[in-house]
Amino acid sequence: xxxxxxxxxxxxxxxxxxxxxxxxxxxxxxxxxxxxxxxxxxxxxxxxxxxxxxxxxxxxxxxxxxxxxxxxxxxxxxxxxxxxxxxxxxxxxxxxxxxxxxxxxxxxxxxxxxxxxxxxxxxxxxxxxxxxxxxxxxxxxxxxxxxxxxxxxxxxxxxxxxxxxxxxxxxxxxxxxxxxxxxxxxxxxxxxxxxxxxxxxxxxxxxxxxxxxxxxxxxxxxxxxxxxxxxxxxxxxxxxxxxxxxxxxxxxxxxxxxxxxxxxxxxxxxxxxxxxxxxxxxxxxxxxxxxxxxxxxxxxxxxxxxxxxxxxxxxxxxxxxxxxxxxxxxxxxxxxxxxxxxxxxxxxxxxxxxxxxxxxxxxxxxxxxxxxxxxxxxxxxxxxxxxxxxxxxxxxxxxxxxxxxxxxxxxxxxxxxxxxxxxxxxxxxxxxxxxxxxxxxxxxxxxxxxxxxxxxxxxxxxxxxxxxxxxxxxxxxxxxxxxxxxxxxxxxxxxxxxxxxxxxxxxxxxxxxxxxxxxxxxxxxxxx
Numbered sequence: 001x002x003x004x005x006x007x008x009x010x011x012x013x014x015x016x017x018x019x020x021x022x023x024x025x026x027x028x029x030x031x032x033x034x035x036x037x038x039x040x041x042x043x044x045x046x047x048x049x050x051x052x053x054x055x056x057x058x059x060x061x062x063x064x065x066x067x068x069x070x071x072x073x074x075x076x077x078x079x080x081x082x083x084x085x086x087x088x089x090x091x092x093x094x095x096x097x098x099x100x101x102x103x104x105x106x107x108x109x110x111x112x113x114x115x116x117x118x119x120x121x122x123x124x125x126x127x128x129x130x131x132x133x134x135x136x137x138x139x140x141x142x143x144x145x146x147x148x149x150x151x152x153x154x155x156x157x158x159x160x161x162x163x164x165x166x167x168x169x170x171x172x173x174x175x176x177x178x179x180x181x182x183x184x185x186x187x188x189x190x191x192x193x194x195x196x197x198x199x200x201x202x203x204x205x206x207x208x209x210x211x212x213x214x215x216x217x218x219x220x221x222x223x224x225x226x227x228x229x230x231x232x233x234x235x236x237x238x239x240x241x242x243x244x245x246x247x248x249x250x251x252x253x254x255x256x257x258x259x260x261x262x263x264x265x266x267x268x269x270x271x272x273x274x275x276x277x278x279x280x281x282x283x284x285x286x287x288x289x290x291x292x293x294x295x296x297x298x299x300x301x302x303x304x305x306x307x308x309x310x311x312x313x314x315x316x317x318x319x320x321x322x323x324x325x326x327x328x329x330x331x332x333x334x335x336x337x338x339x340x341x342x343x344x345x346x347x348x349x350x351x352x353x354x355x356x357x358x359x360x361x362x363x364x365x366x367x368x369x370x371x372x373x374x375x376x377x378x379x380x381x382x383x384x385x386x387x388x389x390x391x392x393x394x395x396x397x398x399x400x401x402x403x404x405x406x407x408x409x410x411x412x413x414x415x416x417x418x419x420x421x422x423x424x425x426x427x428x429x430x431x432x433x434x435x436x437x438x439x440x441x442x443x444x445x446x447x448x449x450x451x452x453x454x455x456x457x458x459x460x461x462x463x464x465x466x467x468x469x470x471x472x473x474x475x476x477x478x479x480x481x482x483x484x485x486x487x488x489x490x491x492x493x494x495x496x497x498x499x500x501x502x503x504x505x506x507x508x509x510x511x512x513x514x515x516x517x518x519x520x521x522x523x524x525x526x527x528x
Contacts, residue, residue, distance in 0.1 A: 054234040057231070059230075061231075061234075062226055064226065073216075076215060080211060092192075096189050100177060100189045102120060104180060132194060133189065174191050244260050247260045247279070260272040262276070291459070303335055304336075349485060349488065355488060356400060357489075363395050366427060367388065369408055370384060370386040370427050380416055382424060383425070385425070386427050389429065403489075410479065410482045415446060415505075418446040419444045420447070425443070425445075426442075443502065446502050447500065454495050458480050482507075493506065494506045
């Protein structure tokens, strides 16, 4: 047999294709044509089918079924064989008793162990050629020995009847006493089998074989059924995995709207929901990245264009090169600097995963902020008020006090910026005893926020349409920074607003139930 005869067909096919393309590539042709045919040669290699989870699961089910069926068959066959041997022994015992009863009748008729009485035994053993029999009198003398009478050599068929009393396997021997009518023992009949099926009928043997055939058939059916169940089960298990894989591939190819839509309380359902949530976050982040790039370009382009136009106008003599116009350029530069600083600060807060916290009395922190900014609000024609809703006027929490001050200051500045003259701003602190959270709210009577704009309030550079003129000087980063700070404290921030009536920002920060108090000098604990 040649070497090629031992190779798989796909390898022979691959070699033939390779030789064909080698001949083509040896022809005189352009470099682009050679590159084209080289690609065809590479792609012409047949791919072997990949092993699938479905196939492996079906294989594991089949192998498990094979092992279980094998163990079950061995155990069942052993038990069945023992039961069948017990059945055969019962038959032997019944035959021995029948023989003893017959000999007892013959004994009474003949008046002793006459040859006619003893001669009745061969008639019984003749019907069972694989059965050995002994008849003993009351003294234990052998009156009839089937092996001696009917067998040429006891070693050819089994144990010698002369050594029967010395046999180790005494369970193979059954006996029945020959009794007269008064119950006196006249002798003993002993039976033993030279073959395990000596006293079984053909129907018994057929039943035994059919039982084994039935076991084998049941095993084959069980293995086949296990394979089908394994295949179907693995298909059921892999269907959501395939869905997740195809969804991931679609997202990789740019379809950010692809979702698995898998639901359920099991691990696969939770995996699908988590994957969809991750895909949603990814879609949002990518869209946010695109929007951020656009917003940053817009934020930078406006002051840069203003500076460029002013400088070019001064170069062309359209505007005088005086301090007034230089100050315009300097103002735009300062605003750009503030914007860059704000973005860098926001980035540092976002990337700081190990910021330090300390036990802080929050009522004092918020109240001091209100006191420091009260005059600034008054200068703007606004009324600022602090509302302490804590009964003990003390509330402790493990926070970073500097970041919390910055977050509250941003909200207050936002309220001052968008509240018309004559309005008011209320800063309140309270505690949600059910959720064990600290609540800091800033409520104003400003211009408000449209309902459709509320989800975008914390986006970078976002401003309401009413504030796009930038007369307030805001950079559009403060609220995004505030949300990031509160998120770092495992808290949340909510917004309630109505156009023309005002806005309320509420900061929620978790507090330690057992550490939100300050010991009283009297020894009592004042719970915040």
